Amino acid sequence: MEQIERDTLEVDVLFVGAGPASLAGAYHLRKLIDRYNADHSDGLGEISIAVIEKGREVGSHTISGAVMDMGPFSELLPDWKERGAPVEAEVADEEVAYLTRRSKFRLPIVPPPLRNHGKYVVSLNRLIRWFAPIVEAADVMLLPEFPGAELLYDESDRVIGVRTGDKGVGRDGERRETFQPGADIFAKVTVLGEGSRGSLAKKHISRLKLDEGRNPQVYAIGVKEIWELPKGRVKPGFVMHTLGYPLPNNIFGGSFVYGMQNDLLDIGLVVGLDYADPFTDPHQLFNRFKQHPAIAALLEGGRMLHYGAKSLPEGGLLSQPKYHGDGFLMIGDSASFLNSQKLKGIHTAMQSGMLAGETIFEALLAGRFDDSQLSRFAAKVKASPLHRELYEVRNSHQGFRHGRLWGLFENGIQFATRGMGLLGDLETEPGHEKMRKLHVFNRLPRRQGEYIQADQPRPDNRLTFDKVSDVYRSGTEHGEDQPPHLKIIDPDICIDRCTTEYGNPCQYFCPAAVYEIEEVEGGRRPKINFSNCVHCKTCDIIDPYQIIDWVTPEGGGGPDYINL
Ligand SMILES: Cc1cc2nc3c(=O)[nH]c(=O)nc-3n(C[C@H](O)[C@H](O)[C@H](O)COP(=O)(O)OP(=O)(O)OC[C@H]3O[C@@H](n4cnc5c(N)ncnc54)[C@H](O)[C@@H]3O)c2cc1C
Numbered sequence: 001m002e003q004i005e006r007d008t009l010e011v012d013v014l015f016v017g018a019g020p021a022s023l024a025g026a027y028h029l030r031k032l033i034d035r036y037n038a039d040h041s042d043g044l045g046e047i048s049i050a051v052i053e054k055g056r057e058v059g060s061h062t063i064s065g066a067v068m069d070m071g072p073f074s075e076l077l078p079d080w081k082e083r084g085a086p087v088e089a090e091v092a093d094e095e096v097a098y099l100t101r102r103s104k105f106r107l108p109i110v111p112p113p114l115r116n117h118g119k120y121v122v123s124l125n126r127l128i129r130w131f132a133p134i135v136e137a138a139d140v141m142l143l144p145e146f147p148g149a150e151l152l153y154d155e156s157d158r159v160i161g162v163r164t165g166d167k168g169v170g171r172d173g174e175r176r177e178t179f180q181p182g183a184d185i186f187a188k189v190t191v192l193g194e195g196s197r198g199s200l201a202k203k204h205i206s207r208l209k210l211d212e213g214r215n216p217q218v219y220a221i222g223v224k225e226i227w228e229l230p231k232g233r234v235k236p237g238f239v240m241h242t243l244g245y246p247l248p249n250n251i252f253g254g255s256f257v258y259g260m261q262n263d264l265l266d267i268g269l270v271v272g273l274d275y276a277d278p279f280t281d282p283h284q285l286f287n288r289f290k291q292h293p294a295i296a297a298l299l300e301g302g303r304m305l306h307y308g309a310k311s312l313p314e315g316g317l318l319s320q321p322k323y324h325g326d327g328f329l330m331i332g333d334s335a336s337f338l339n340s341q342k343l344k345g346i347h348t349a350m351q352s353g354m355l356a357g358e359t360i361f362e363a364l365l366a367g368r369f370d371d372s373q374l375s376r377f378a379a380k381v382k383a384s385p386l387h388r389e390l391y392e393v394r395n396s397h398q399g400f401r402h403g404r405l406w407g408l409f410e411n412g413i414q415f416a417t418r419g420m421g422l423l424g425d426l427e428t429e430p431g432h433e434k435m436r437k438l439h440v441f442n443r444l445p446r447r448q449g450e451y452i453q454a455d456q457p458r459p460d461n462r463l464t465f466d467k468v469s470d471v472y473r474s475g476t477e478h479g480e481d482q483p484p485h486l487k488i489i490d491p492d493i494c495i496d497r498c499t500t501e502y503g504n505p506c507q508y509f510c511p512a513a514v515y516e517i518e519e520v521e522g523g524r525r526p527k528i529n530f531s532n533c534v535h536c537k538t539c540d541i542i543d544p545y546q547i548i549d550w551v552t553p554e555g556g557g558g559p560d561y562i563n564l
Pocket residue numbers: 016017018019020021022052053054055059061062063064065066067068069124146147148149193194195196198199200221222223224268309310311312331332333334338343344345346347349552
């Protein structure tokens with residue numbers, strides 16, 4: 001095989017993914033080093049910190065709810081208000097409601113885990129775009145359009161850096177004239193902050209068996225839109241969460257509706273990726289949610305502006321992989337630091353990043369970057385409020401294993417017993433293993449290839465949209481002449497088995513219409529519209545055969561999220 005000559009870059013610390021976890025970690029680390037160097041004449045000297053990001057800009061792939069606990073951000077930037085951080089509003093008015101098909105019942109009180117007074121409605125996307133230049137000005141190298149394609153290891157499996165993705169490889173896998181090999185970035189410590197289902201983290205966890213003895217991770221997907229409503233209707237800081245319709249009792253999830261500035265409304269649905277019915281379609285469920293009379297009335301006369309979707313890890317503390325080792329740390333959603341009971345992962349991502357920063361600072365002082373040094377991260381987490389918060393909700397998602405009603409009951413017991421619940425710590429199974437075959441739902445095809453599409457209500461392009469129209473509002477783009485970054489490891493399974501066993505659920509679970517089964521001469525075959533992909537990773541997570549591998553596309557490809 002022809003050797004490729006690659007550029008190399010050496011840094012002291014490399015963060016992968018410019019989300020809240022990495023940006024907080026890199027900024028905090030830089031501040032610790034600066035303070036130390038100012039106080040010690042023989043300080044640490046020049047320490048280089050870099051953050052690579054696959055999006056075309058830092059923030060273009062950032063999407064969240066979001067109601068944000070500002071605690072860790074205030075620690076990082078105590079004067080964020082004076083500096084004009086783009087928060088929407090302090091939570092002013094909140095409600096939790098239960099929806100049936102036609103009615104809405106407001107709960108008399110907001111259950112404690114969902115109380116948000118003192119927190120802020122934000123567009124994480126805008127906040128990260130605002131924060132990035134501050135991090136850069138503090139002397140952290142931010143490198144957008146740099147997707148981490150593989151981790152680099154030495155002969156004893158110690159992480160020594162990251163290889164970034166090549167550019168200019170054609171769809172057929174051949175190099176074009178524009179070919180530019182990815183660079184090798186070497187670092188003393190590599191910090192994986194790739195968010196939910198990180199593509200490097202997935203392979204790394206499996207290679208080093210970092211999840212041995214832990215619960216498997218379970219995920220949900222959030223599908224959301226930003227609407228512009230008639231003047232004066234949206235109250236900034238309004239927060240509503242709903243349970244019930246359109247999700248059946250055996251599908252985990254719920255909705256969120258947040259009031260923003262400038263008449264914008266943030267509305268979304270979270271759907272557990274551990275459902276049984278292979279025809280479950282989170283995007284379609286979101287359309288149904290918007291058709292509920294109470295929600296349709298809210299959106300009446302409005303205009304949908306932006307769309308996005310992303311997975312989130314729900315497994316919590318008991319699904320955390322070992323998040324430290326020789327030459328590496330894992331932070332944020334990549335290491336399951338999200339509080340799923342509260343649907344909050346921004347402040348926990350930031351806290352984990354900051355504790356990682358403190359760990360690396362000590363490692364720089366000690367001049368050692370092996371596991372015994374970096375394992376201090378785990379000790380720091382354990383001694384922090386972050387651990388206490390996650391410990392008390394450690395069984396929250398598992399509580400829903402018998403459905404929503406049981407889950408609410410069990411979460412109540414868990415609240416009273418600081419997370420213990422009725423039966424102590426509960427195990428989980430991977431979400432894709434919960435998917436059942438077609439015959440269980442009596443959903444066998446009438447004719448080969450003629451499936452549920454006929455059952456889908458036709459979107460009206462006013463309140464409800466088809467996936468392609470929604471994807472258009474995500475700003476997603478990928479150069480067409482590149483190999484699909486969604487690799488089907490064994491395409492024969494799609495037709496030989498999946499069609500008859502599960503009815504090709506990729507057509508339903510993907511919220512971006514990436515997957516189609518097309519008729520071709522002599523049969524059918526999967527078609528991958530990879531340029532639609534919004535990087536939510538749902539396919540990698542829920543495919544029942546686990547034959548879809550999501551890898552990073554060419555740098556800069558993917559959504560261009562605004563206000564999400
Ligand atoms: C619909 C939805 C609603 C939510 N609501 C809330 C809420 O109300 N409050 C709250 O606190 N939390 C909420 N969360 C969770 C919160 O958004 C996440 O927990 C948080 O963003 C995690 O931060 P992170 O830095 O770990 O990952 P991310 O924010 O996902 O950032 C990871 C970054 O890494 C980049 N990346 C990934 N892989 C690579 C690679 N190989 N190379 C280079 N770059 C890479 C990505 O492009 C991304 O920019 C919500 C999440 C969703 C999806």
